[in-house]
Amino acid sequence: MTSRNQQDAQVATAAPRLRTIGRRPPLGSYLLDLWQRRHFIYADSRARAFSGNRDYILGNLWLIGKPILDGITYYIIFALILQIDRGMDNFVGFLLIGIFMFSFTTRATNSSVTAMISSRNLLQSFSFPRASIPLAVLTRELLSMIPVLTTMFLLLIVLAPSDYPVVVTWKWSVFFLIFGLQTLFNTGVVLYCARLGSALPDLKFFLGFLTRMWFYGSGVIFPITRFVQDEFWIAVLQSNPMYLVLDMSRDILLFDALPSARSWMILSAWAVVTPLMAFLYFWQGEESYAQQQ
Amino acid sequence: MPSSSRGHPTVAVDRVSRSFKVPSLEALKDLGPASRALARFGWRPTVKLQALKKVSFTAHSGESIGVIGINGSGKSTLLRLIAGLDVPSRGTVKATSQPVLLGVNAALQPELSGLANARLGLLAMGFSPEALEEAMAMVITQANLGPAIHRPMKTYSAGMGSRLRFAIAAASQPEILLIDEALATGDETSRNRAEERMDQIREQAGTVFLVTHSGQTVEQTCTRAIWLHHGELVQDGPAKETATMYRWWAWNVANGKHDVADKILRQETAKGAAMAEALAKATTADKSARSGKPKKPGNPGQKPHRGTSPKSDRPGRGDEDGVTS
Numbered sequence: 001m002t003s004r005n006q007q008d009a010q011v012a013t014a015a016p017r018l019r020t021i022g023r024r025p026p027l028g029s030y031l032l033d034l035w036q037r038r039h040f041i042y043a044d045s046r047a048r049a050f051s052g053n054r055d056y057i058l059g060n061l062w063l064i065g066k067p068i069l070d071g072i073t074y075y076i077i078f079a080l081i082l083q084i085d086r087g088m089d090n091f092v093g094f095l096l097i098g099i100f101m102f103s104f105t106t107r108a109t110n111s112s113v114t115a116m117i118s119s120r121n122l123l124q125s126f127s128f129p130r131a132s133i134p135l136a137v138l139t140r141e142l143l144s145m146i147p148v149l150t151t152m153f154l155l156l157i158v159l160a161p162s163d164y165p166v167v168v169t170w171k172w173s174v175f176f177l178i179f180g181l182q183t184l185f186n187t188g189v190v191l192y193c194a195r196l197g198s199a200l201p202d203l204k205f206f207l208g209f210l211t212r213m214w215f216y217g218s219g220v221i222f223p224i225t226r227f228v229q230d231e232f233w234i235a236v237l238q239s240n241p242m243y244l245v246l247d248m249s250r251d252i253l254l255f256d257a258l259p260s261a262r263s264w265m266i267l268s269a270w271a272v273v274t275p276l277m278a279f280l281y282f283w284q285g286e287e288s289y290a291q292q293q
Numbered sequence: 294m295p296s297s298s299r300g301h302p303t304v305a306v307d308r309v310s311r312s313f314k315v316p317s318l319e320a321l322k323d324l325g326p327a328s329r330a331l332a333r334f335g336w337r338p339t340v341k342l343q344a345l346k347k348v349s350f351t352a353h354s355g356e357s358i359g360v361i362g363i364n365g366s367g368k369s370t371l372l373r374l375i376a377g378l379d380v381p382s383r384g385t386v387k388a389t390s391q392p393v394l395l396g397v398n399a400a401l402q403p404e405l406s407g408l409a410n411a412r413l414g415l416l417a418m419g420f421s422p423e424a425l426e427e428a429m430a431m432v433i434t435q436a437n438l439g440p441a442i443h444r445p446m447k448t449y450s451a452g453m454g455s456r457l458r459f460a461i462a463a464a465s466q467p468e469i470l471l472i473d474e475a476l477a478t479g480d481e482t483s484r485n486r487a488e489e490r491m492d493q494i495r496e497q498a499g500t501v502f503l504v505t506h507s508g509q510t511v512e513q514t515c516t517r518a519i520w521l522h523h524g525e526l527v528q529d530g531p532a533k534e535t536a537t538m539y540r541w542w543a544w545n546v547a548n549g550k551h552d553v554a555d556k557i558l559r560q561e562t563a564k565g566a567a568m569a570e571a572l573a574k575a576t577t578a579d580k581s582a583r584s585g586k587p588k589k590p591g592n593p594g595q596k597p598h599r600g601t602s603p604k605s606d607r608p609g610r611g612d613e614d615g616v617t618s
Contacts (some may be wrong), residue, residue: 015301018387022377033419040416047405047413121401125458126417127377127391287380 024286034129041132044122045139048111063144064151067099074099074221084222089164093156093254098220098246100152101179105186105242106211108141112190113197113204116289123290130289131282134194138187149179156253166254175252178259181271182245188274191282198289218242241270300354303469303500304375304392308347309384311370311524314339344370345524347384349569354468357491357501359511359532361539362521368504371521372471375502392469392502393418395462403447407438407457410446414461428464435490436460437483456483463490470494471502488514508540520561527558528565 025033049060056062074095078084085091115137116123116130123130160166197203217224217237224237237243244267248259316337328338345367352358360368373379374386376394401410411432415425433442436457446454462470470491491501491514503515511518511532518535520527528535538561545554 016389018302018305018389021386021388021392022374022380036419036421037416039422040413040419043413043416047402047409122413122417124373124378125394125401126414128417128419132417290378291380 044136112193116198134190184271188278191278304352305387309381311345359515359518360504366521367524390468393467394471407442431464432460508536511536528561
């Protein structure tokens, strides 16, 4: 009997520990898991890019084609017909920066709101930190911005009016700092949209309406001060992160001027607080994403 | 005790229940005209579906466990819960390492080639790029798809898809592998190859779960069987006995002998419950005896989970020493 017990005891001490499966891990180990999945996030973002535009003849050229067509439409309506460009030095440049930069955020929201549902196969087959999916969506949109930004720079230089030429100076490097802040802010937006869209798939239809409101409230096509005179509302609209991204980019790229300290502070706050809050929000729903209700 | 010959516990399922709210028109006729009007516009009343009811068992290393039962008995739900892809409404699932589930519906990314799907799946399971190449070579050998591995997965037949999925799951070298009806779709050669691989995993001190509605498959490939019926554990025992009883029951149901079938079901449920109780008692005594001797008494990692009262699960630490040893 004694040897029997000793044998059992050896088995007992050698046996690995049981841990709970399927529960949300604490934040620290979750972040570690996520970091370990960075290769997966990149691979998944490439897979998404591959399947995204492949049904179209022009494929990924539409990344550039769509904002150009949008730009032409808005130019015809707002410059040629409504003549809103009167008194503006470089309306084409203003419009180009607005549409191309805003498209990053629009595409990120649109693809993240359906991301958890369209990735259901992956979510139901493998166990991995679910935040990998929205982060892969963001990575894909970030990679798409490389050709989009290159086109924007070229068009800005080529289409600039002769009285107000666009010149590349050292200040353009500051632009990438702004783009970095926009990317951080978008990380938050993507995480929010992914959880909301997974809990409420109908949000997809409502989202177009919301982004359109945001689009006009951010001064993509015309300066918001042209139509809003009330000081309170101007202050509110000018604290909108996307307004700041566009306004600060225009300061640098069109006017060769550095943005104000106020703009930097507000945008930085958005770029830090949004992803942090969104990450906590997404992490809290971790157990819900693969469930069939 | 069987626990020492079977190896250490790898999966502990403790009083797990899972219920779903599913839309159903069944309740509609009992509702008022307002609800019926809403239903015309797509609203559906939901009913609560109890997929699993207080299921408990402990799996050990070196076991291959067949989960049998008719369609809708909760087999796949149980597997998804063990894999951590779903969360129990009540109870807990514990395991020594992350179980890998091989499901039927995992078409993965239909646009991508089989190779790209394998790469994505392995990375999702946490493979590093360095370890990936070796695992990919294993996938290619195990799946044995030839040039088809470069084709988009949407062009695969059902059998080819399941072969690839099995290869991906096996290449991750899981300690705990969960298989959902996947073997049924393969042809003879790929089935043999998969069974070989399952045996290999079992020999490497792993645990394999196999969900199927075929008693024959369980008899051929498993050492132990768990029979589920309407979410409840009917019987948990040696594969041959359990599967035989299950087939006998199924034959009676198929031939309209419902009274015989019901009797078998009642008998087996009672027997299963008695066995679980006896085993839990034995394990508790064993545990108490064990806790007197070793340096680390009552390691929570070895806590047996047989559906009994929580008290008997947890042996006393110091005070019981004098009584039992």
